[in-house]
Amino acid sequence: xxxxxxxxxxxxxxxxxxxxxxxxGLLFHDGTxxxxxxxxxxxxxxxxxxxxxxxxxxxxxxxxxEVAIWATDDEMAFSGSAVVDSQNTSGLAGPGETALVAVYxxxxxxxxxxxxxxxxxxxxxxxAGATWTRYAGNPVLDIGSTEFRDPKxxxxxxxxxxxxxxxxxxWVMVAVEAVxxxxxxxxxxxxxxWTYASAFGPAHATGGVWECPDLFPLVVQETGETRWVxxxxxxxxxxxxxxxxxxxxxxxxxxxxxxERLSTSxxxxxxxxxxxxxxxxxxxxxxHVPDGRRLMVGWASNxxxxxxxxxxxxRSAMSLVREVDLVLGADGRHRVRQHPVLPPAEVLPGVFExxxxxxxxxxxxxxxxxxxxxxxxxxxxxxxxxxxITCDRTQSxxxxxxxxxxxxxxxxxxxxxxxxxDVVVVVDATVVEVYVxxxxxxxxxxxxxxxxxxxLDREVLSTAG
Ligand code: FRU
Numbered sequence: 001x002x003x004x005x006x007x008x009x010x011x012x013x014x015x016x017x018x019x020x021x022x023x024x025g026l027l028f029h030d031g032t033x034x035x036x037x038x039x040x041x042x043x044x045x046x047x048x049x050x051x052x053x054x055x056x057x058x059x060x061x062x063x064x065x066e067v068a069i070w071a072t073d074d075e076m077a078f079s080g081s082a083v084v085d086s087q088n089t090s091g092l093a094g095p096g097e098t099a100l101v102a103v104y105x106x107x108x109x110x111x112x113x114x115x116x117x118x119x120x121x122x123x124x125x126x127x128a129g130a131t132w133t134r135y136a137g138n139p140v141l142d143i144g145s146t147e148f149r150d151p152k153x154x155x156x157x158x159x160x161x162x163x164x165x166x167x168x169x170x171w172v173m174v175a176v177e178a179v180x181x182x183x184x185x186x187x188x189x190x191x192x193x194w195t196y197a198s199a200f201g202p203a204h205a206t207g208g209v210w211e212c213p214d215l216f217p218l219v220v221q222e223t224g225e226t227r228w229v230x231x232x233x234x235x236x237x238x239x240x241x242x243x244x245x246x247x248x249x250x251x252x253x254x255x256x257x258x259x260e261r262l263s264t265s266x267x268x269x270x271x272x273x274x275x276x277x278x279x280x281x282x283x284x285x286x287x288h289v290p291d292g293r294r295l296m297v298g299w300a301s302n303x304x305x306x307x308x309x310x311x312x313x314x315r316s317a318m319s320l321v322r323e324v325d326l327v328l329g330a331d332g333r334h335r336v337r338q339h340p341v342l343p344p345a346e347v348l349p350g351v352f353e354x355x356x357x358x359x360x361x362x363x364x365x366x367x368x369x370x371x372x373x374x375x376x377x378x379x380x381x382x383x384x385x386x387x388x389i390t391c392d393r394t395q396s397x398x399x400x401x402x403x404x405x406x407x408x409x410x411x412x413x414x415x416x417x418x419x420x421x422d423v424v425v426v427v428d429a430t431v432v433e434v435y436v437x438x439x440x441x442x443x444x445x446x447x448x449x450x451x452x453x454x455x456l457d458r459e460v461l462s463t464a465g
Pocket of ligand 1: 211
């Protein structure tokens with residue numbers, strides 16, 4: 001199979017000519033959004049993992065920057081997060097400076113007789129993210145494990161006190177003990193020394209290792225109450241096969257997360273998923289976004305075939321940035337709702353907003369095709385009897401580069417979508433994102449058509465009346 005070099009997304013970040021996987025260190029600082037990412041600066045497959053860097057002021061157009069944290073002879077820089085240490089709790093900033101502090105996993109290169117320990121380390125920038133220095137005291141947290149990674153750090157408490165000085169609070173780190181399917185929490189006053197606080201899991205989907213956790217508060221739209229969301233990616237064992245991202249809703253008191261709904265079911269459909277497609281993994285949120293907005297980005301690929309997707313010289317894209325909130329369903333369950341942050345229509349023409357009947361007897365196909373009159377297509381089917389929306393990419397273009405790629409994926413229709421459901425389809429070259437029922441259900445899929453999908457046609461397969 002050849003590659004499709006002309007297909008490059010516009011609003012989904014891609015590295016210029018290299019590999020990327022997980023989003024890392026997402027933060028807002030001084031008018032700029034920073035997106036770091038797992039990057040192989042030397043190639044277009046996974047390896048020599050470093051932190052690449054991109055910036056944006058609108059969350060839609062991204063500018064790739066210099067590599068922030070390079071792999072060294074001793075370690076690769078695995079996933080993690082970054083914070084603005086505005087009160088200089090770490091002491092890493094000099095007079096008049098502000099430190100951005102990245103917390104990443106030092107993945108030690110295995111040596112003869114020595115396993116590859118994963119520990120948590122710091123790098124910091126005092127020039128607003130332009131250049132990064134490894135902290136001399138690394139690692140800051142080492143439990144002697146080869147499966148301890150992906151620290152997400154945030155400030156718990158008020159960022160500033162009433163007197164303008166440091167607010168009451170502490171740093172929290174949530175990381176994973178990956179093979180034990182456990183999210184582990186630590187606290188710190190200064191980012192340098194960490195104290196074990198609690199653990200969560202195994203729970204719900206455990207068919208693979210747990211990776212890339214996140215933990216953040218959201219306000220429930222209906223009640224105004226605050227709930228905490230713990231996001232856990234897992235690989236494999238995702239709802240669509242391969243890697244996927246699940247979440248838990250509950251409470252967090254600064255040290256311990258308690259889920260409000262724990263099901264003993266092993267049926268993936270009984271768990272809560274951030275996305276039902278094949279290509280939404282390692283999703284985490286930005287730190288320090290103003291006005292309480294919670295913005296997330298995922299990696300729009302799947303470990304099953306990520307190294308084989310037919311693009312060159314770049315490989316893999318991020319998802320759109322998604323604003324998330326929480327809603328309380330008629331069934332008493334809190335669910336995450338997601339809204340894509342979109343560019344003006346002239347930048348990204350492929351945004352389709354539809355209202356689709358989904359009562360008993362209703363079946364509608366939404367068919368995406370290109371301008372070239374070719375047979376490549378992506379077919380979404382809304383089925384009122386099955387209460388489902390499926391996504392068939394078996395004829396979406398190049399599909400035979402990996403046996404796991406061609407697939408028909410399933411998502412439930414959201415609770416409350418009884419007779420009609422709204423569907424938003426965003427098409428951007430190699431990534432299609434589908435938002436169903438106001439974003440209560442999403443499906444993200446890669447496609448590699450011979451010419452970009454630009455049309456969406458509706459075919460009524462059956463109706464109730
Ligand atoms: C998730 C992951 C992380 C790890 C990183 C390495 O996709 O496996 O657990 O830190 O990728 O690139």
